[in-house]
Amino acid sequence: MSLQIIKSGLLDSIQDKGRHGYQHLGINPGGAMDSFSTQAGNALLGKDLYSPVIEIHFPASVILFEKETIICITGADFSPVINQKKIPIDQPIVVNKNSVLQFEKKESGARCYLAVLHKFDLDKWLNSYSTNLVAGAGGFKGRALKIGDIIHFKNNFEYKYLAKEKDLSLLPWKTISTQGAKKEIRFIKGPEWDWLTNDAQKVFAERNFQILNNSNRMGYHLKGNSLKLKEDKQLISSGVTFGTIQLLPNGQMIVLMADHQTTGGYPRIAQIISADLPLLAQRNPGDEIKFYEVEHDFAEQQLIEQHMQLVQLQNASKFKMEKILL
């Protein structure tokens, strides 16, 4: 039994924590753009935080559940409905078999995540379920999901109480999304921050920058005041990562996102803190962002706190879930 894509979406793919240990071969980690929502969805189902999920962009796929299961949608709010009935995000939902999940309207955010209680019957590629679109590997056949695709479920669950005649029922626990409308994206200085003129450093920290239309899972192109280097210096290609802000020769910036290349030759002027990458991942082309500098220790602390919060949510949900599953 399984779930089936009955209408193709714009770009929906299987993602997890990403593929680590292969960057020296040019194989980038990829993984979910918004790792917080990915983990939160799994946590609410009491699953491993980085179980594979479906990352969904709008317009989204239409998904048929051929078997009863429990799902949780996190991240962006695309007005999800099951059999035309509105359902909440950030809350586990029991869906009956032959239910259809659709997303009606982009309310907020840029990508949402569908976590499912059942394990997907997929093979790992190089130790990860994440879809690498460039290599055509990982996830579901190495590509975005499309109409007709069937993802089988591996395990079976029995439920204690579930109204069989209803389409769905909400489980009585949820989390309040921490994404919110926070405007500022926090950063720490990058290795080549000192290459910027004092003016450029000021502009970077004080002005707004707009996310351009050609932004995607590989990177966000930003538009704003042009930034200058003190001298015309060249960087020899070196490692980069998710959240690295590179300064292009034309004075504009690109923020590297989940599907970034493993190395780059542009100055790495700043780095978004890991705890704020999920916030940035939920911003859309056209949105304006403002950067705010923090200290390295603070960035680490934020990431650790975020993790603790997710582990707590996972433990609490696991306990509740065990009471439902036989």
Added chain:
Amino acid sequence: MNFKGLTISQLGDTAIIINFENKIDKTLNSKVLHLFKKLKKIALPFVRDIVPGYSSLVIFYDLLIMKSKNPINKTCIEIITDQLKKIMEEDLEISSLSRRIKIPVCYAEKYAWDINEISKEKNIPVDEIIRLHTAKKYRVYMIGFLPGFAYMGEVDKQIAIPRKMQPRNKVEAGSVGIAGLQTGIYPLDSPGGWQIIGKTPLKLFTKENDDPVLLQPGDEIEFYSITEDEFTNY
């Protein structure tokens, strides 16, 4: 932080960079790879990825594991520097032998999209470009850009040419190109701006293989010319 001539700095909150020097040099790159291999061998539990560049090494780590296994007052840079000290004292056996790989390339016009233009611009006959490109041994300095894309150097100065002003939307897998003093092979169909001078029938990336990537940093590469027929029947 400076340590034995290396500059160690953070790259965000989950990686550090070890910078050797900001230049392209074989000896320097050998040092990078030597340290890379040592770090791979000892497999520190908190290390997720190690990426060697021309003259730098980036170490990606799991912050939570790192912090849970080390004294709380130590910064990540201190923890990694401590490890580097240990590694450098230890006498780990690391092979510095390079693999030698010969790569067939068809330089026929059909595949060498830019060779005529380079010939005109540099005033060098096409045959001479081929001779110069196949005459040298190249070192794989690093892999980046695409899965299995090897940055090799250095080509003869006579055929060194900057990237194309307008990158192509699609360069075919196997295409051999030049960018500045570097030469490289596209492992996959991809947009790209390198000047294309030929194509190899070899597969540089095979996702089904345990080792999906053909070339590795430190490899020594030689190109040899094959005809169109040889390419087709390869």
